[in-house]
Structures are given as structure tokens and as C-alpha cells.
Amino acid sequence: MKTLVLFSPSELSPCSYLPDRQSRSQYVDPRLWLVPEELNTLNRMGFRRSGRLVYRPQCPGCMECIPVRLYTKAFRPGRTTRRLLKRASSWQLSVTPADFSAEHYSLYERYISLRHSDGDMFPPTEKTFREFLTEDFGTTRFLNAHHQGRLIGTLVFDTFDDGLSSVYCFYDPDYEQYSVGTLLITHLTHLASALNLPFNYLGFWVKGCRKMEYKTRFSPLEWFRDGVWQPINPE
Template sequence: MSNLRTLRFYATPEHGCSYLPDRQARTLFVDPRTSIDRNLYSQLSDLGFRRSGGHIYRPHCEGCQACISVRIPVDRFRPSKTQRRIENRNADLVVQSAPCRLTDEYYALYERYIRQRHADGDMYPPSEDQFSNFLTEGCADSCFYEFRNTDGHLLAIAVSDRLDQGLSALYTFYDPDEYRRSLGVYAVLWQIRQACRLGLSFLYLGYWVKSCRKMNYKTAYSPLEMLHNGEWKLMDKA
């Protein structure tokens, strides 16, 4: 069985940075042929690695450390007034876990979300192959959390990985017409509560980039820990 000492890694050539348009980026990947169980994936997550489909990676950019791994210590989390209002606003929703799979219902929601919210991004235009490669391949300890209203209508899906020490929030897509619900925020809040219910310590939110406006939402969850020089430390609000 593989362990951290025996893992092989591959670095990509430089390519345009998705977060900072004036920068070049390089990514470090775990050998995709490696068999990775939950324990090893959990260790990699604590070292700042992230999963996308069947690939586990982290930024590996020369002379740049703008991408910072962040996580929420869920037992210390205290929602803001705005976050409490969002939780109350969505108290009618029913959430249940489901296997990661491609269905007509899931893809219809995903397609609408990408077309209306991310038409200027790397994921446009959406496709079924993209959905499968990104959201259904990879970790066996992953699930779709379905958020449905009282009529059973699917409003959102949060893709989440189970780690030894927490949950890793991979991606959320939702009905763009339900903007009053703030479903993206609610999905994070719900996963914080779910980690607590499961007796886990953290919710991993991926990377935060200070100069990237799209990443600013992550600092709204407090306290937030950041990985700096191999150590997890509370983020300075200043």
C-alpha cells in the first residue's frame, strides 16, 4: 500500500494562472496510477493537496505562494448574523447524501449553473464529460449532498469528500434563479454542521488567494485556519 514516502509526483509545465491573470502557474500532481485510501488522502489534505476528479494536486509555482490552503475548525465556528439569517431562510430544505453519479436531473442543474454563473470561466461551456471527469471520478469516500425543497425540487448539490479529520468541500452548484436563498453560502454552513454531526474537526475549503476577488467569500467563515510553511495557523483577520 502506498504511503507518503513512496508517492511519486509530477509537475506540469507553466501555464496561465486561473486566479491571477498576470502570473504563470505550475501544478504538482500525485501520480494518478497510485492507489490512495482515505488515510493517505487525509494526510495529503493536511499538506495542502486538493482533489479534482481523479487527480490530487496542489499549486507548485516558482516564486509565488499566493494560493493558501484554508480550513474551518468546525467546533469553534460561530456564524455571523448574516449567516444565521441564511440558515433560517433555508430551514425548509431537506438534505440527503447520494452517490456521485451523472443523472439528467443533476446535469440539468449543473448546466444552468455554469451557463448563468460562470460563462466567463474555464468550465464554460459545460458538457456531460466535464461533469463526469470533474465530479464523479476519483475518491470513493465522496458524495453528493442534495438540497431539495418541500416539493422535492432539486435546488443545489454540494460535492464533499470524507477525510479522517474532516470534510473537504469540493464544489457546489445550484439553481441560479434561487439567488435570495444564498445557496452557495448555505451549502458551506450545512457542511460545517454536518462535520460536527459526524464528529469531525474541520471543513476544508481549498485555496484562498488574497488578491482574487472570487476567493474573498472564504474569509467570511470564522475562525479560519491557513496552511503556512507546513503549519496550520489561525488566519489574522487584519
């Protein structure tokens, strides 16, 4: 494995998770093409991927972004999730390459416009879709849900030697009541288990951030603290 160059910009930016914090990330040199062995190692070290950027938070005076992963073999959906799965039993699931298509972009555009019009991903463009979701290292796939021939949700995920990694989910806001993101993560966890992969990496958990709370509804979870993966204790 080649020596990887890591760097951190000197500038700080407002934190996306906690309103009173400033953020900064550590990045792998984005000019490098990373091979699966390198991606596997970085993933186990708590790095995440956004397009070709592989990063982890390195914020001054704050360590609230904690990588978490779900142990797939012991995972059992809770009562609410089982009820949702039953309601969504007619959905058709498929895994496809992480490529640009008009169908996926139309769903992404609608999702961002209706759900995240106040965020930094608005307004949606084809350029940002490609850079964020389809520019990868050849290890990314889409888990798609169709209902009555209509694409209603897509979970972008990465593949590693010890698991799958949920990267980003976008869905039709008309299906909000189905908790599409939760269902797709559940299906991806089952897929990982069927492939004998022990983990579904869920990204960062941030205590006190409402949009991260859903991750602690999955169990059993582990988190990466002090350089070691260990059972999570959210309290």
C-alpha cells in the same frame, strides 16, 4: 502506505485567480489508486482533488494559494447567515453518493451556462461533469438541497479522518439571493461537527481574488503555511 510519485509539468498556464500571474501545479501520479490513508495524509499537506487528479499549486515566484480549513466545533454562523438559514428552513437536505444523474447534470449544466459562460468549464458536457465530479476514490459525496421537490443546489465534498472537505458547489441561479454556496458550506460544517470531525477543509484562499473572499467570512479559520496549520491572519 506506498511511495507516491509527484510530478510537475514544465509548462506554465495563466493563473485562474490573479490575472498577472502564471501557474503550475504539483500532481500525484494519476495512474495510482489512492487509499483513504494516503488521501488523509495528502489533504493535511495542502493537496486538493479534482476528479482523479490530486494536486497543489507549485507556481514559480508565487505562494498566494493558501489551503484553509474551518474549525467546526467553534463555528457560529454570523447574523446574515442565520437570516438566510431561516429563509431556507423549508429546504430538504440529503447526502447521496457522488454518482451521475440527469437531475444533477441538468442543474450543473444550467449553473455553468448562466454563471460561468466565460470560464474554462464552458460549455458544460456530461463528460466534464463525470470527470470533474464523479471520478473519485470512493470518498466523495453530494450534499443536496431540494425546495418543493426541485434540486436547487449540490455541494460536492470529500470525507477524511479529521474532517469533511468542500470541493465544489453548483446551484440554480434563480436562488442566487439565498447565497446557496454559503448555506451548503454552513450545513456541511454542522454535519462535520455532528460527526465529531474537527474540520471543514475549504480549499485555497487567495488574497486579492474576489471569488475567494467568501472563505474569510467563515471563522475560526486555520491556514497551512510553512508546512504547519495555524490560525489565519488574512491581514
